[in-house]
Amino acid sequence: MPLIDLANPHRFLALARWLVPVFALLAAALLIAGFALGFRAPPDYQQGETVRIMYLHVPAAWLALGIYVMLAIAALGTLVWRHPLADVAAKAAAPIGAVFCLICLVTGALWGRPMWGAYWVWDARLTSMLVLFLLYLGILALWRAIEDPGTAGRAAAVLALVGVVNVPIVRFSVDWWNTLHQPAAVFRLDGPSIHPSILWPLLICALGFLSLFIALHVAAMRNEILRRRVRTLRLLAAAEAR
């Protein structure tokens, strides 16, 4: 099926009918396998058993950043190409991105307390991640505050594009500044610095969370299409009642 066909909400709804259960099952299988392998892996030589928090924290951070990049691309789709599903995709992705960002912050705090002695420090990585969470909340607030979906979509798209400057700041904060947060350990020019016994469960968990995101995102997009259909019908019924 050509990608442009997905612009048709009817075709998208038909596709969603099988995409949601397939990716939900895939997510469940990958997460069970990832956590099982992760908890069987030996503890880290420095961080001990607390390294198990990484299987939640790191995939949540990757997804929070990736979803925001997706929001920015969808924003271009809304503002430049006026793609009919672009702002539907953005509106559906924003709350999911916010939840993954929150999971990253909370699990990071719970990992930081035993390792650093503090739940929170105003270090560049943590602060830029908090800014990312606030950007998500701002986008959600715009969607809630403006009633007309078209106007809300354009306002949220502008904020998403302005906020995308924070993504490289989050990514490279550990290289640009002297931070308490450890530097990148997986995506490095000289290869991952994590032992394979910990790396593989991490990658499987990341794929599991990615599958969960796809299932939730497609389901939330389907909800948004239905919501707009309901809105149109209500407006039509109100106009005919006059």
Added chain:
Amino acid sequence: MNLGPHATFILAAYGAAAMALLVLVLWVWIDYRVQRRALETLEAQGVTRRSARGAEAAR
């Protein structure tokens, strides 16, 4: 399985993540049911889109 002296932090992290994801899944599922019900109610009242009416008239 022995999670060592920091077991509370590890279990709290998994509990918080599971809770957040559960709320998200439930929210998406409940929202779907609400929208489906609203659409069915409107369609039962005979409210249809103009494009749908046009397609019916063309048949």
